[in-house]
Amino acid sequence: MTDERPLVESAIRGELYAFNQLMKSWHKRIFNFTYRYLNDYDEASEVTQQTFIKAYQAIRTLKDPGRFRAWLYIIASNSCRAHSRNAGRHPTESISGGYLAETEPWQKVAGSDNPERALAGREWGELLRKALTLIPDEQRLVILMKEFEGLTFPEIADVLSESENTVKSRMYYGLKALRKVLAKWNITKEAIHYEE
Amino acid sequence: MKNKPSPELLISYLCGELQGEEKKSFEALLTASPEWAAGLEETRQLLGNLHRLPDVEAPPPPVFLEPLPAQEEVARTRPVPVRYLSRFTQAVLAVAASLTMLLVAGSLTRTRVTADGNGLAVRFGPVGEVSVPDNHSEEIRNTLAALRSEMQALKAEKAPDHSGQFYRELAGLKVSLNELNRRVAAQAKEKEVQTVAGRPRRQLSDAQMKQIMAALSDENLRLIENAFQAASEQQQRQLQESLTNFARYLDQIRAEDTELVLASIEEMDRKSEVKFRETEQVIDALLESVQTAPQR
Numbered sequence: 149m150t151d152e153r154p155l156v157e158s159a160i161r162g163e164l165y166a167f168n169q170l171m172k173s174w175h176k177r178i179f180n181f182t183y184r185y186l187n188d189y190d191e192a193s194e195v196t197q198q199t200f201i202k203a204y205q206a207i208r209t210l211k212d213p214g215r216f217r218a219w220l221y222i223i224a225s226n227s228c229r230a231h232s233r234n235a236g237r238h239p240t241e242s243i244s245g246g247y248l249a250e251t252e253p254w255q256k257v258a259g260s261d262n263p264e265r266a267l268a269g270r271e272w273g274e275l276l277r278k279a280l281t282l283i284p285d286e287q288r289l290v291i292l293m294k295e296f297e298g299l300t301f302p303e304i305a306d307v308l309s310e311s312e313n314t315v316k317s318r319m320y321y322g323l324k325a326l327r328k329v330l331a332k333w334n335i336t337k338e339a340i341h342y343e344e
Numbered sequence: 345m346k347n348k349p350s351p352e353l354l355i356s357y358l359c360g361e362l363q364g365e366e367k368k369s370f371e372a373l374l375t376a377s378p379e380w381a382a383g384l385e386e387t388r389q390l391l392g393n394l395h396r397l398p399d400v401e402a403p404p405p406p407v408f409l410e411p412l413p414a415q416e417e418v419a420r421t422r423p424v425p426v427r428y429l430s431r432f433t434q435a436v437l438a439v440a441a442s443l444t445m446l447l448v449a450g451s452l453t454r455t456r457v458t459a460d461g462n463g464l465a466v467r468f469g470p471v472g473e474v475s476v477p478d479n480h481s482e483e484i485r486n487t488l489a490a491l492r493s494e495m496q497a498l499k500a501e502k503a504p505d506h507s508g509q510f511y512r513e514l515a516g517l518k519v520s521l522n523e524l525n526r527r528v529a530a531q532a533k534e535k536e537v538q539t540v541a542g543r544p545r546r547q548l549s550d551a552q553m554k555q556i557m558a559a560l561s562d563e564n565l566r567l568i569e570n571a572f573q574a575a576s577e578q579q580q581r582q583l584q585e586s587l588t589n590f591a592r593y594l595d596q597i598r599a600e601d602t603e604l605v606l607a608s609i610e611e612m613d614r615k616s617e618v619k620f621r622e623t624e625q626v627i628d629a630l631l632e633s634v635q636t637a638p639q640r
Contacts, residue, residue, distance in 0.1 A: 162412045175405035183400055193403050204408055229614075273397050284621045294359070295394050301359075313352045320351030321625045323387050330390075 156213040167207060170216075171200050177297065178224050184292050185228045187281045195231050199224045221299065221307045225289055232285065279329040287322025290315055348380065348633065349373065358388055379636075434593070435586050442582040450574070488560075491524050495567060514571050521564045528560060 152173065158166035178199055183192035202223050210219055280288055286308070293299040293307065305312045349357075349370065356362050357370055374381040449455070455467070495517070532553045548556075 159412070162414070164408060164410075164412055167412060168407055171405055171408070176399065176402040179402035180399045184397075189400070196402075197406060200406065205413055208412060208414070233614075272393070276394070276397055284618065286618045286622075291394070295391060296397070301361075316352040316355040318622070320355050321622060321629075323390060324629070325625065327386060327390055 152216065153213050156210070156216045159207050160210055160213060162208060167204060171203075174220060175200070178220065181221070181224055181292060181297055182228055184277065184280060184296060185288060186231065187277045191231065191235075195224075195227050198231075199227045202227065215306075218299070218303050218306050221293060221297065221303075225293075225307060228289075229285060275330075275333070275335065279326055279333075282329050283322050283325040287318045287325060290318045291322045291326070294319060354384060354387075358384070358391065434589060438586045438589050439582045442585050443578060446574075446578050446581065488563075491521070491563075494520065511575075514575070517571070518568065521567070525560060525564065529557070532556070 152170065155166045155170050159170055175196065179192055179196045182195045182199070183189065186192050186195065199220070203220060206223075210216065280291070283291075289308065290304055293304045294301070299307070301312050301315055304315045308315065310318075353362075353370065357367070362370055374384065532548065
């Protein structure tokens with residue numbers, strides 16, 4: 149991504165064109181971030197729109213243009229969490245009764261009752277999206293920001309207002325929980341076949 | 345290996361943050377413990393698979409057409425602006441507003457409040473004529489008319505901005521009334537002297553003069569009483585309005601504080617829920633390692 153600092157500075161000064169340019173360059177990233185968090189296209193569109201409206205209203209209060217990326221993800225994370233809370237989503241009520249109670253949704257996705265059947269890339273993608281929604285919110289946020297958005301651990305710690313060690317710990321337990329979900333669905337690395 | 349590496353260390357290794365000696369010693373630990381190495385390898389593969397998850401096509405981004413809100417507008421949308429006005433400023437503003445309202449209302453309705461031995465009376469409309477004896481001189485009539493117009497001008501045109509100015513004007517009014525009394529008395533005396541000198545233009549008896557003086561004194565007293573009565577009522581209303589404003593201010597502060605406390609409780613709930621889930625996972629991990637220990 150090109151250096152966006154001049155654009156951010158112009159937007160902070162109140163230049164609408166600069167803000168629209170920033171939104172154009174960040175819209176797809178933020179949409180995919182919210183989509184992976186919520187796993188629903190329409191809800192992700194709505195939350196992305198809310199994120200940019202909040203950014204539009206508050207951009208002139210941003211003190212440090214260098215923090216724009218972290219600042220935008222703070223707004224997006226808070227919007228996602230608020231949306232989940234308002235929608236009454238509780239994906240993980242307990243470690244034993246929550247996501248581990250979900251069994252074999254891959255059958256619905258793949259349309260097959262053969263667990264040994266190799267999963268194509270698209271099906272695997274859908275399963276992984278579903279599995280991501282079943283791990284705790286805070287762990288999912290860390291995984292999404294680190295693995296998909298390319299934020300560094302200090303940046304994630306800044307976004308979530310937590311220590312770096314807490315962030316790393318959440319990532320570890322999040323990945324572990326994800327492995328458990330996939331194991332419960334009998335999805336092993338051998339079952340995954342990529343169409344590339 | 346006796347101690348399992350911490351989750352933070354494992355993630356640092358997986359994400360390539362360990363360097364040099366630290367990395368070598370960690371890899372040595374992994375070599376000594378194949379089952380942890382296997383678990384780590386599985387996590388590494390999962391991370392690799394995560395990276396293969398493609399982006400989806402996003403809907404077209406919206407375009408903002410309205411100018412970006414100014415900083416002061418952003419600040420205005422935030423709550424609690426009242427908190428930044430001191431109580432003194434609020435009280436002064438309330439007093440000024442009350443005075444202005446009273447003066448405007450009084451001048452529009454031509455309200456006259458009088459207090460005497462028979463009680464308090466409120467009258468509206470133009471000021472009535474003061475009854476004077478039939479043989480009253482034209483000069484005295486003119487003087488009285490000038491006095492009334494001066495009083496009305498003072499009431500209507502010079503709206504006091506604050507109590508200090510108002511009282512200064514009242515004192516000025518009193519001085520001018522005294523001056524007028526003095527002038528009327530001097531005119532009466534002059535007439536008496538003229539009568540004695542045998543060049544009378546119009547004659548006034550002692551009783552008539554006394555009557556005129558008494559009427560003037562009554563009028564003066566009434567005017568002064570009215571002014572003080574009005575000032576007292578204004579003060580009372582200001583006090584009531586200040587108290588009402590203060591009660592409203594307290595209500596607002598209470599509502600904002602309640603909102604803040606509720607938000608804090610909600611945030612605390614959320615954090616404790618997260619910690620609870622994390623603790624549960626840690627316990628789960630510990631239980632797993634305890635269960636697998638005898639097999640080794």
